[in-house]
Amino acid sequence: MAARRISTYDTTLRDGEQCEGVTLSLEDKLAIVARLDAFGIDVIEGGYPGSNPKDVTFFQQVAAMDLHHARIAAFGSTCKKGVAADADAGLADLLACGAPVVTIVGKTWDAQVERALQTTLEENLRMIADSVAYLVAAGREVVFDAEHFFDGYAANPAYALACVGAAVEAGAASVDLCETNGGRLPFEVEETVRAVCAAFPDARFGIHCHNDSGCAVANTLAAVRGGATQVQGTVNGIGERVGNADLCTVIADLELKMGLDTVGAHSLTQLTSLSQYVAELCNLSVPTHHPYTGASAFAHKGGLHASAIARFPEAYEHVSPAAVGNSNRMLVSELAGKASLLAKARGLGFDLEAAGADVQAVLDDIKAREAAGFTYEVADGSLGLLLMRHLGLYRPSFTLESFRVIVDDREDTGALAKDALSEATVKIHVGEERFVATGESTGPVGALDAALRMAIAPSYPQVGAMELIDYKVRLLDESQGTDAITRVTITTTNGHDTWGSVGVSENVIEASWNALVDALEYGLHLAARP
Missing domain, CATH: 3.30.160.270 (Alpha-isopropylmalate synthase LeuA, regulatory domain)
Incomplete structure (x- = not known):
């Protein structure tokens, strides 16, 4: 029997970029889209069309990309209070950008409706239903992000469910329940999601968690246990405050621990590379002790651990490092060992084995350079030149x-002067x-x-x-x-x-x-x- 499939929804380019200290250029965003698509992510959220020139250009250029798997989502809000959906400028921007998937966020917590939106509970239901119906009628697949859902459900379950019902009845393809404050615990999330799925047995639900209590990944897994079939998150868990659910960890846990299908075993072997690639473009480091993809995730010191690993690796490695594209650092460098280096070299046009190269010497050189501060994950050019030097092929052009x-x-007119x-x-x-x-x-x-x-x-x-x-x-x-x-x-x-x-x-x-x-x-x- 085939494993139950869980859809993956990446919001690195929108929620992730809201992380303090992270700013992605247009080229960065397009490069991340290509990498996520190759990895097998189902939906990639690109940002707010119309909110800034960079995102406007992004949606124009991403439409011309030859994506093989992923669908691009544009993010926005329901129509404004007192404004018809077909007259709302924000919804018009969502349609104009051409993204096949549109994600709109709406309130589901009665206190938020009355205090933040300063409107009635009935008007908020109208805003949700009309917005979803309008976008569906325009041919878009609609994801409704139920903001503050878990707080809303705890305070007024009947109204929170009414908001979900408004989106479902209007044709939303998925209602993704948002644990916006990041303060709920896994047992609460599972119980709530299970109740919502029971109330709407024919609807499809997703989960969007923040990590303020350190439970974003656990809450996401709990939601899947409760019936969610779509998981939202960001690469490496970057996001506002302390971040979002780490999609890398979520995917690995779903595949390797829960026996569910997301990107598949082959793509999972690229998980560490994906994590490092996105981190470098964000000008960040993957935390050393990051689950699955960190440099220390499968690192072992001498003594008991080292001797046991050689005979019985399962004693200190909960999964095979190769399953997620990482390596046992006791044996090889951070570039995931000889097999990965040989494959990478072939991708750059160099057959190290056929050329008789000392592959271990190359690995040792890379390891020494990495210790000195170099990184080759996003530096194919420098890595290619390094390989040419080891093969005796390098001839400096100058x-x-x-x-x-x-x-x-010179003296200028202030901090913003550019002379x-x-x-x-x-x-x-x-x-x-x-x-x-x-x-x-x-x-x-x-x-x-x-x-x-x-x-x-x-x-x-x-x-x-x-x-x-x-x-x-x-x-x-x-x-x-x-x-x-x-x-x-x-x-x-x-x-x-x-x-x-x-x-x-x-x-x-x-x-x-x-x-x-x-x-x-x-x-x-x-x-x-x-």
Whole structure:
């Protein structure tokens, strides 16, 4: 008998971006969509169409992506009090963005209706029903997010159920019960969800939990036990306050512990990679002790544990690390061991075994670089160049003699003034020729980029097709303040391929230069491929 399937709904791009310190560029959001789609997420919530120019452009561009599995959802609210659904500007924006799934949030707690919305309980029911019916009639699949449902059900179960009924009768494909305050415990959630499912046996319900009491994952699993068939969450649990349910942990628990089907066993092996990828784009780290995907999730020290692992790994590993794409760190590096490295290398066009490479030496080199602050999860360009060095294939396109950066700022009109100018001069050698070029930009990295391109363009006109589309800086030891080691990651595209590069140094400009050089060097490698 096939396992019961639970639909996955990711809200990293909306609820996750509301996490303090997280800001995603348009390119970041589109890249995350592609990764989530490849992983097998069913619904990806993109944001609020019409709320800001970035999200407007996002919905335009995501519509042109060749997604293989996921459907894109736009998020908004029910129509305003006293406003008909067909006259509501917010609902019009949801339809105009073209997303096939529309998620609207509505109140289900009587106190919220009267105190926050300042309207009647009857008007709130009208707002829910009319909004859902209007969107369904327009051909959209509608998810109704029942905000503060568990607080509302505890205070006035009859009214909370009436709100659910209004959405169900109007045609909502799923009613996702929101544990908005994050304060409920698993037994409460399971009991409530079970009661709601019993009241509406033909309806489909989902669950959306926050982690304020540390129970978001447990509450999500409890809701599934109670009858929910759709789980909402974010990658790594990022979100407002202390975060949302961690969709990575939820998926692993559903698949490996509860025997339910979500993304499937094959995709589950990409869980750690997905977790690291999204974290890096959010300029965060996956917590070391994060369940399933953290660097220490399957780490073992010497002594009793180490000796037992060799003979009986189940004694100290609750699941196989390979099932979630992680590794036993006692044996291999953070890149999940030889098999993962060989597969990654093949994806980049290098067959390490056929070339007779010392794979362990490559792993040791990567491990040492990671200890020094490098990360290759979003730096395929730098990893490709590293592999070329080990294979004896790397030939530098140019060599540096020196570079210098000057930042010139004058008296301005306040903190928002933008009259600073950076100037960079680079001296490089291409073969036997020496080139000197000076570039200008508002920032030092842009000036270096401009100068380097000017210097090598006569020899390598292919750089004209390469564009730097993202730049991130991360302090690796914040306790050292301005003396901390800095990691810079750069994303570059040539219009067809997109790749990342990484540089590490105590000097942010040097780290940026190293990442920039790798970006252009790898781009030239791609351009030279047949």
